[in-house]
Amino acid sequence: MSTAQQELLEVSQQLLKAIDAGDWNAYAALCDERITCFEPEAEGHLVVGLAFHKFYFDLPGSGQRRLSSISSPHIDVQGDVGVVCYVRLVQKETECGPVTVASNETRIWRRTADGWKHTHLHRSPC
Numbered sequence: 001m002s003t004a005q006q007e008l009l010e011v012s013q014q015l016l017k018a019i020d021a022g023d024w025n026a027y028a029a030l031c032d033e034r035i036t037c038f039e040p041e042a043e044g045h046l047v048v049g050l051a052f053h054k055f056y057f058d059l060p061g062s063g064q065r066r067l068s069s070i071s072s073p074h075i076d077v078q079g080d081v082g083v084v085c086y087v088r089l090v091q092k093e094t095e096c097g098p099v100t101v102a103s104n105e106t107r108i109w110r111r112t113a114d115g116w117k118h119t120h121l122h123r124s125p126c
């Protein structure tokens with residue numbers, strides 16, 4: 001794995017850790033403010049910007065105990081752009097006990113003077 005690929009894996013893990021912890025500041029610091037996304041919560045619409053994502057960090061349940069793992073990552077670097085694809089496994093507690101859910105994620109990153117910034121994501125339904 002190249003240095004850039006290793007960096008992209010690390011920022012992807014940091015991003016998921018911020019989501020799991022409900023740490024908005026850590027999440028926002030890794031993202032471009034014009035980030036775009038397709039994710040199940042958007043019901044098939046393209047969402048632009050961070051406000052949509054902040055809504056979930058502000059919910060009372062945000063940061064509840066859960067753990068995201070990156071499985072089978074594929075990381076491609078094209079100049080200053082990185083494409084990170086993987087299966088995300090999320091372990092969490094429910095009233096019926098612990099469960100694991102899986103989804104496919106593609107995350108695009110752009111190298112800037114401040115490090116890698118997350119510019120686009122696409123997540124499948126679980």
Ligand code: GLY
Nearest residue numbers: 019039053121123
């Ligand atoms: N819903 C925000 C993210 O997965 O990055």
